[in-house]
């Protein structure tokens with residue numbers, strides 16, 4: 001648990017973090033990437049943190065990998081690489097710097113450590129978890145194997161290293177269909193996201209897909225009726241849903257894809273009005289690059305992703321906390337499952 005007052009006191013002894021309109025003005029090029037969604041007053045607050053982090057990042061030879069759900073100040077201000085879970089995992093294998101700061105949730109930092117074990121991987125808040133990762137343990141995988149003997153286990157990357165280690169192969173929302181359809185098996189176990197599994201099942205009708213009963217607390221909140229209402233109130237709106245949403249929600253959408261798939265779709269289609277049925281920061285992060293698109297709500301916030309803030313990133317790099325460690329034996333088994341996914345995914349061009 002963070003002791004915010006003491007962290008702030010300690011940071012103030014080393015950095016000048018007072019709101020600074022002059023520095024904010026000097027950093028106008030960075031601000032231009034988020035000026036539709038961040039006010040000049042807020043930018044004057046963020047700019048000293050962004051400047052301090054970018055300087056410290058060089059001193060520590062660190063690389064910041066940021067998920068698409070990070071807030072615009074992180075996404076546009078300090079990230080070296082942004083992307084969905086698959087892109088971040090692939091990028092983690094290529095990092096040559098000494099340190100990776102994972103601006104995302106814990107399973108993403110663990111995946112980076114598994115794929116690039118000689119780097120120090122920091123997560124700015126250890127409590128940045130995930131409801132899907134919390135929903136299953138390695139015992140749950142064993143339970144599924146006992147229930148469906150011989151069926152391969154495809155595990156979503158939104159899981160702990162122990163769960164990955166107990167699985168045959170991983171998948172992300174961007175390659176789940178490709179991975180499942182390439183497996184030489186009639187029955188496939190998908191864990192832990194029941195909605196992703198049900199959405200994949202619809203696209204791979206030749207296989208019997210069975211699933212674990214997990215869900216994402218952000219995406220499960222949407223209903224098909226929400227989408228129908230928004231279409232009626234905002235005619236012409238293009239609705240784009242993440243595959244962690246329930247299947248009846250995805251069925252109401254015009255397109256479904258991973259977080260980067262959503263960005264690519266909106267960037268190429270440029271609809272007049274778009275509703276992103278996913279975490280709130282997605283629309284904010286692409287808003288300035290797409291002034292012709294009006295993003296209409298509602299959106300839901302991921303409380304875990306939102307634990308990562310500029311001041312915690314600065315603290316993390318300043319103190320080199322919290323380093324993510326994975327038991328080497330578990331890491332090796334988990335790496336096999338993640339690497340199989342990366343290889344199979346590359347084979348199918350994802």
Ligand code: 13P
Nearest residue numbers: 084085086172173258259
């Ligand atoms: P993506 O792989 O689509 O970025 O999804 C990760 C995630 O946690 C979505 O909730």
Ligand code: SF4
Nearest residue numbers: 130131216217218302
């Ligand atoms: Fe996990 Fe859902 Fe948050 Fe993604 S949005 S990190 S799946 S809780």
